[in-house]
Amino acid sequence: MPFPLNVPESALRRRRSQKWVAYPEDVLPLFVAETDVLLAPAIRDRLAAAVADGDTGYFAEIERLSGVCARYYSRFGHEVPEDSVVPVNDVGVGVRESLARILPAGSGVVYTPPVYMPFAPWIRRVGMAPVAVPLIDHDGEAPRLDLVGIERALADGARAVLLSHPHNPTGVLHRPDELATLADLASTHDAVVVSDEIWAPLTMPGVGFRSFLAASDSAREVGLAISSASKAFNLAGLKCAFVVNGNPERFHVRRSALSGAVGHFGALAAEAALTESLDWLDELRTALSANLDLMDTLLAEHLPRARWRRPDAGFVAWIDLRGYPGLGDDPAAFFLDEGRVALSNGPAFGTEGRGFARVNFACSEELLTEAIARMGRVASSRS
Ligand SMILES: Cc1ncc(COP(=O)(O)O)c(C=O)c1O
Incomplete structure (x- = not known):
């Protein structure tokens, strides 16, 4: 084994x-x-030390955690400024809060089934309308984004695309050219791309990951990426994730509103994961x-x-x-x-x-x- x-x-x-x-x-x-x-040994030891010290109070080190996440995420294709990182307690919260803070109530949000099953319920939960644009099945090859269908949905008034990248459940990495086109479409139609990148650390050996935000300048203007150490290091119960806000001037997704609920153990574990593991x-x-x-x-x-x-x-x-x-x-x-x-x-x-x-x-x-x-x-x- x-x-x-x-x-x-x-x-x-x-x-x-x-x-x-x-x-x-x-x-x-x-x-x-x-x-x-x-657990990876560095995470186990960090959490064990916190337990031994009774260090079980509220999370406080927002800037420190943001720095850790920014340095880690900079490996995925572009330099992430530390002040663009917003710690949140899980990816679901990051997705929902981003949509809720950016879009007018009732906006259409494109999602691409088959996809992680909470996506449509998450969209509904924040008062938006899910718009399904299924992946195109290539019969045994990687299913691909239907960029023509997405363009149509945006032209019909949808205001955002919720992406799963790498895609769950197919395990497909969207190609850089697809992501760049998606960014251009969003830009043309004044829409937003929220890219759920929770699986980013887990590419197969020899396969590189590039964030949606690394696709182009316009991707950063229209996009937010949300990720976490939770899938890669099995930390989902500890509650720590982060939003990388591509355009903080435009998207009011703020630490002051969102970072207080991060789990203290989640933050300790994420730092040990992303720096030492x-x-x-x-x-x-x-x-x-x-x-x-x-x-x-x-x-x-x-x-x-x-x-x-x-x-x-x-x-x-x-x-x-x-x-x-x-x-x-x-x-x-x-x-x-x-x-x-x-x-x-x-x-x-x-x-x-x-x-x-x-x-x-x-x-x-x-x-x-x-x-x-x-x-x-x-x-x-x-x-
Ligand atoms: C694509 C995707 N997003 C989000 C999640 C859940 O993340 P969290 O527990 O941080 O909300 C999962 C869990 O498997 C997932 O596959």
Whole structure:
């Protein structure tokens, strides 16, 4: 079992986070985007020291955390000014508050299904109207943004695009030329691009990430990027993320209003992650890539009619199971009932997800092997 995805199941079963309590013990959980790692040593030691010191009060070091995030994010294609960073307590808050503070009530916000399932509810929650412009499926190749459809939606009055980059669930990195075109479209139509970049630190080995904000000068004029150490270092419960405001003159997304609710432990952990744990992150990325090799072999053996494309980033794989019509529109529901394997339900990502399931492969080789073997057994009983 390659480090750091080598934590025994018995230890994982002691956890009380969502991945490990949502289902009974006979279910293998490969659904919610948590990873089965122990904390990177620098993060563990920082948090342990805070616990030992009783250092459990309110978060206060907003400027220090902003500096850490700005220096880290500057690796993704352009120099991030420290004063453009606004710490927030999670990416969801960053997205919702950005939309709410920038757009008039009732504005249309484009999103690109299949996509992370809370996007449309987030848009509605802040009084805006979701406008779906689905990705274009290229039959086994990377699904791509429908830039013509987005242009039409903006021309029809939508005021923003909520991007997932790298894209969840497909794991696709949008190309720099697509991002530059998107920025020009937004600029022409006086719209905003909110780029959810939570998966940015997790590109596969050898694959580089470039922020939407690095696409062009106009991208910075129309855009905000929102990211976090939470997916890469498994810190979601500690509540710390950050907005990079491409145009602070224009977008009134301010620390004074948004940074007070950051989790103190989240901030301590983010600093230890983004300054001292990048070698550890490289080991995780290598282990994730090894799991993709394994998954390739396992799917060919147990689910030969499944189709998928290796993600460029992240630890979820988007599996097309329409070659198994007996599994219905929601194969994950079938695999849970019949195989006791919990995946994310394809249709939850949009109607485009019918016949698909999302597999979280940030687990041990043993768990992945057992899960896909179980899926293969029950799928063949249905076809
Ligand atoms: C694209 C995307 N955005 C946001 C989130 C959630 O982030 P947070 O817990 O910081 O709100 C996730 C979680 O998986 C995600 O995949």
